[in-house]
Amino acid sequence: MTKRFQNIINRISPYIAVLGILIIWQILSLLELLPRYMLPSPTDVVRAFILDFPLLMHHSKVTLLEAFLGLGIGVALGFIVAVLMDRFKPVYRAIYPILVITQTIPTVAIAPLLVLWLGYGIAPKVTLIVIVTFFPITIGLLDGFASADPDTIKLLMSMNASKGQIFRHIKLPSSMSHFFAGLRISASYSIVGAVIAEWLGGFSGLGVYMTRVKKSYSFDKMFAVIFLISVISLLLMSVVTVLQRISMPWAGRETGLQRDV
Amino acid sequence: MKKLSAYNISKAYGDKEIIKNTSLVVYEGELVCLLGVSGVGKTTLFNILSGLLIPDKGKVLLDDTDITGESGHISYMLQKDLLLPYKTVLDNVALPLIIKGENKRKARKKASSYFETFGIDGNQNKYPHQLSGGMRQRAALLRTYLFSQEVALLDEPFSALDTITKSAMHSWYLKVMEKIKLSTLFITHDIDEAILLSDRIYIMTGKPGRITSEIKLECEKPRGEEFLLSREFIDYKRQILSILNE
Numbered sequence: 001m002t003k004r005f006q007n008i009i010n011r012i013s014p015y016i017a018v019l020g021i022l023i024i025w026q027i028l029s030l031l032e033l034l035p036r037y038m039l040p041s042p043t044d045v046v047r048a049f050i051l052d053f054p055l056l057m058h059h060s061k062v063t064l065l066e067a068f069l070g071l072g073i074g075v076a077l078g079f080i081v082a083v084l085m086d087r088f089k090p091v092y093r094a095i096y097p098i099l100v101i102t103q104t105i106p107t108v109a110i111a112p113l114l115v116l117w118l119g120y121g122i123a124p125k126v127t128l129i130v131i132v133t134f135f136p137i138t139i140g141l142l143d144g145f146a147s148a149d150p151d152t153i154k155l156l157m158s159m160n161a162s163k164g165q166i167f168r169h170i171k172l173p174s175s176m177s178h179f180f181a182g183l184r185i186s187a188s189y190s191i192v193g194a195v196i197a198e199w200l201g202g203f204s205g206l207g208v209y210m211t212r213v214k215k216s217y218s219f220d221k222m223f224a225v226i227f228l229i230s231v232i233s234l235l236l237m238s239v240v241t242v243l244q245r246i247s248m249p250w251a252g253r254e255t256g257l258q259r260d261v
Numbered sequence: 262m263k264k265l266s267a268y269n270i271s272k273a274y275g276d277k278e279i280i281k282n283t284s285l286v287v288y289e290g291e292l293v294c295l296l297g298v299s300g301v302g303k304t305t306l307f308n309i310l311s312g313l314l315i316p317d318k319g320k321v322l323l324d325d326t327d328i329t330g331e332s333g334h335i336s337y338m339l340q341k342d343l344l345l346p347y348k349t350v351l352d353n354v355a356l357p358l359i360i361k362g363e364n365k366r367k368a369r370k371k372a373s374s375y376f377e378t379f380g381i382d383g384n385q386n387k388y389p390h391q392l393s394g395g396m397r398q399r400a401a402l403l404r405t406y407l408f409s410q411e412v413a414l415l416d417e418p419f420s421a422l423d424t425i426t427k428s429a430m431h432s433w434y435l436k437v438m439e440k441i442k443l444s445t446l447f448i449t450h451d452i453d454e455a456i457l458l459s460d461r462i463y464i465m466t467g468k469p470g471r472i473t474s475e476i477k478l479e480c481e482k483p484r485g486e487e488f489l490l491s492r493e494f495i496d497y498k499r500q501i502l503s504i505l506n507e
Contacts, residue, residue, distance in 0.1 A: 152343050158311045159408055160333025161360045169356065173347040250347045250388045 040220035048220035062205040067190040070129020078137030086145045115201045125197040132193045133186035140182025144175020180244040187236040264289045264444040265412045270319035278469035290442045294459035302470030303448045311337040336408035342401035344389035351385040357408035379403045395426045415447035
């Protein structure tokens with residue numbers, strides 16, 4: 001009985017925590033310690049979300065389009081670069097330092113440059129997303145390729161398998177879980193990247209909406225869009241998890257299975 | 262008829278000689294065991310026979326063709342079962358056929374037809390982690406057999422199994438070998454296993470390692486559990502121990 005009780009507590013505790021924060025927040029804003037427009041209550045945020053729903057959806061569409069385009073190109077590019085780096089050692093040595101350097105440049109710093117070079121359209125946004133998403137993919141895949149069991153590779157070599165065959169049968173499948181770990185990070189980066197790029201100029205998108213409501217001091221709408229961005233990121237990450245489950249049917253079944261002798 | 266033969270093989274890593282001037286032969290359909298303590302160079306010798314390593318001196322012949330340093334002629338089963346966790350048992354077993362360029366459907370069909378002989382029928386669509394150690398070893402052996410029916414090199418195929426499973430695997434193995442007549446050279450450091458399974462035993466000793474003795478086992482096959490307690494068995498064991506302790 002106590003064990004079951006504990007189980008229920010374990011399962012609902014995160015929801016209770018979120019609910020608790022919302023209640024405290026609501027009380028604080030009702031007390032008006034800060035002016036209401038600066039700290040809107042959760043109910044204000046919900047009202048703003050509902051009122052501006054059509055507009056938010058319109059902007060979401062643009063942001064999602066940029067994110068998907070950028071993520072798609074980023075994943076493809078990351079994959080190609082990882083395969084080339086794995087296949088040709090000189091390429092690995094040449095590219096690796098550059099890869100690391102690109103990651104030390106803050107996104108916010110290059111975004112204005114991209115806008116300057118590529119204009120206010122979709123191009124600078126997609127470019128920025130490609131830059132931030134391809135790195136986790138490349139690094140994930142490289143780690144994955146390196147994690148392939150050397151004895152298994154030796155076995156295939158004893159069968160006189162070609163490099164391509166070793167890649168297809170050993171290296172690629174061995175790197176799947178690393179790839180999906182990278183993809184999960186890239187997916188959340190893609191939304192954040194899109195929003196940051198939109199801050200710096202553009203005509204539509206959640207980032208543009210954000211800068212507009214900030215300028216008009218509509219903090220209830222500001223909170224509403226922040227909430228929406230989080231939800232979209234979480235949804236995207238769970239899509240990746242589902243994709244992983246579909247494409248790796250052998251994983252996640254390690255336990256609870258009967259072994260027959 | 263000589264199936265696999267190796268002449269005067271030597272191999273060194275830098276200044277360290279691993280194998281010196283060793284020769285061996287496996288006749289058609291024969292089960293030969295390579296016995297020796299750990300670190301004597303048995304696995305290095307196997308890597309040379311399979312073509313993964315090129316010897317400094319000597320040559321390897323399959324039938325009468327020189328295959329020194331060429332992989333892909335002989336099937337090689339490494340110490341672990343090395344079944345790929347992300348492929349089903351059937352796809353694992355069919356892998357060597359696919360590597361050789363057969364199409365997937367044909368390879369699967371051919372591989373599947375051997376499952377009964379190897380006593381793993383019904384496990385085709387499971388993943389390796391769903392099988393017991395013994396079953397995995399059987400699947401790995403079938404994969405080895407499907408790669409090449411010429412000669413198989415087995416590197417301690419049963420060493421990872423517990424004693425009871427191991428002895429069940431021995432009788433299974435002898436039964437399968439009756440049916441498929443595969444010329445086999447296998448490594449072990451288990452003297453009982455060597456006497457129970459083989460037609461001939463090579464003993465490798467020294468540093469650098471060399472095959473120093475050869476014992477031909479005259480007793481009939483298949484040998485049952487009883488054989489392990491017989492006078493003959495004890496005599497062979499005594500002979501081997503005295504060579505190893507020299």
